Amino acid sequence: MEALQYSIGKVMPFFTLAVLIIGSVYRVWRWQKAAVGNIAMFPSATSGSQLFKKVMGEVFWFSSFRNENRSLWITTWPFHASIVLIILGHSRLITDWPLRVLLGLSEETVHSISAWGGGVCGLLALACCLFLLFRRFAISRVREISSGEDYGILLLLLFILVTGNIMRFYTHYDITQVQLYFRTLFGAGETMVPPDRLFLMHYLAVQMLLIYLPFGKFLHIPGIFFSRTLLAKDY
């Protein structure tokens, strides 16, 4: 247990960060240096501002997808949006929100925002994730293009969401330990890895996911900016 705690908490994070950053930068750098052709799909953007609007609409609102497959949009957009919010929420484990200071919120207010917002997002993401997994099994056209990677990633996400939700709703995990851990991991002081098993499992799964990011289908996160720009740009 000690050794596991040590490796997940003190060794792996640096490895994870290194792989995530170097891997992603390498990918984006390779896309960046490759020759760009004009493959515009019409109607296309004709100016920089139009292009910006179009690409951002696709990235943040899934706009063309929204119009075409509303029923899938209703699950995938909340899925992505809640995960983004969850990631933002987790930032308070590492840093004392500059936003909190800026808005003059008290710790208590942040706690209740976290309890409500985080709780809702956690459950929403879980429900959507279950639906996506179900969809992958149930629809034959989706099943036939699914590989171990697709199922594996959904299961990993599911695991992360379930452990996270258990910590929030069932064991009511005390985050001050984690806050202390992160502050000492990157700053001064003796690092104490929280011994909670659930936390360690959750933490390990998240790191696995981050390590996988530059290698597999998660590349759609940085990639969409490039591919959408390519398709919309004609000037």
Added chain:
Amino acid sequence: METAQKDTDLQKIIDQVKAIKNGPQVLQLYMDICAKCGICSDQCHVAQTMPESRTNPAKRSDIIRKLYKRYGSNWGQVLKAVGAARDISPEEVEIWQRDFYECSGCRRCAKFCPFGIDNSIITRKGRAVVHALGRSPFMMSETQRISDETGNDEGQTYKAFVEACRFLCEEVKDDWDLDVEIPIDKEGADILFIPASADLISFPETHMGVAVFFKALEMYDGTTWTMSSKAFDGANFGLFTGDDPHMNRKNQVAHDACIELGVKKLVIGECGHAYRIAKRMGPTASKNNNPFETTNIFELADEYLQKGAFKFDKSKVDEIVTYHDPCNFARSTGIYEEPRNLLNAMTDNFIEMTPNRTENWCCGGGGGLAVMDGQEKVAKLEGTFLDYRMKVGKVKVDQVLATKANYCAAPCANCKRQVMQLMEHYETGVKVGGVFDLFGKAVVL
């Protein structure tokens, strides 16, 4: 000997797939970012009409994607273990040959993909590799050979071309009682007109309509036109086979003809892919610094229509007309409203198909498939290309029938042939032609 040949072929495939690492950007992205959501299969006419899993666009693209991940990276074995990569198969060439010619490259999936993945680009890459191995379907490579030899896909001689033009002028006189001429190699004309050479033989009414159109133009403001005996075919199979050198050679022919005749405008006729190449993909005729402007007959006609250059007798068009957006005119070059403006000016009985414009369904004959009837030496193809086309065209047939129109304007030689055959095969009684077929009929000179 045969196995040695096979091994070199497989090695070539691996090399070509690995080369994606060096670009272009678009292919690299498409290899990396597909999330396998499956939306493309709902939007592909092939996947909608053929139940086989290989017709799923994401699955077809996976043919290359999984090889790229296996051989193009250092962790190919790991990705293979999770199913994201695969080893090359001994039947690889045969699979590519069939599967990449079961995609018409219409780009409808790209319209709907959340990431904008354009599977047609992956298809073209696949076809390029097949072509480099000398395994393009027979009709494809044969057409390219004929085109390189004679300058046109039909292999027409100068004499036959001149004769066809003369004959069409007579037909115009007979059918519509108008005197037109089709000038050939007239130096100093304003416009060089290049149709698909199939128009001259298979769809003469379109070309007759075009001749009437240019007559109307000349009567309006003295604009003169000509055709070239060296470049009277805009069709370019290099787009379909992925053979860039061929595409460039044929594009050069059009460019040289424009320079030689000293025209101000290169106008492409009712042929979507010809316009796409001439305007956007060709290395010479598409350049911005040419002494001539590259446009197409719809933009030209619409420009004059807005000026009020034409008078139409709407009673002469008694058909109920619908319009099929060819993929290369619509999604790939943005010609949406111009043909509609023309049709609306010529008839009150114009009905839109649903969906239309950027979301229109492919006719099933795109990507050069429309010209292939037999098995074309594609070993794994079940039945013939004609069987295949009639099967996947069902979506288009339903779409046309829903409009209750009895004339479908499909301004692209490939679409025309495919939709015509579809309408006969399904015994719908719907007539198929171009937009300019109606122009010749309706215009009052």
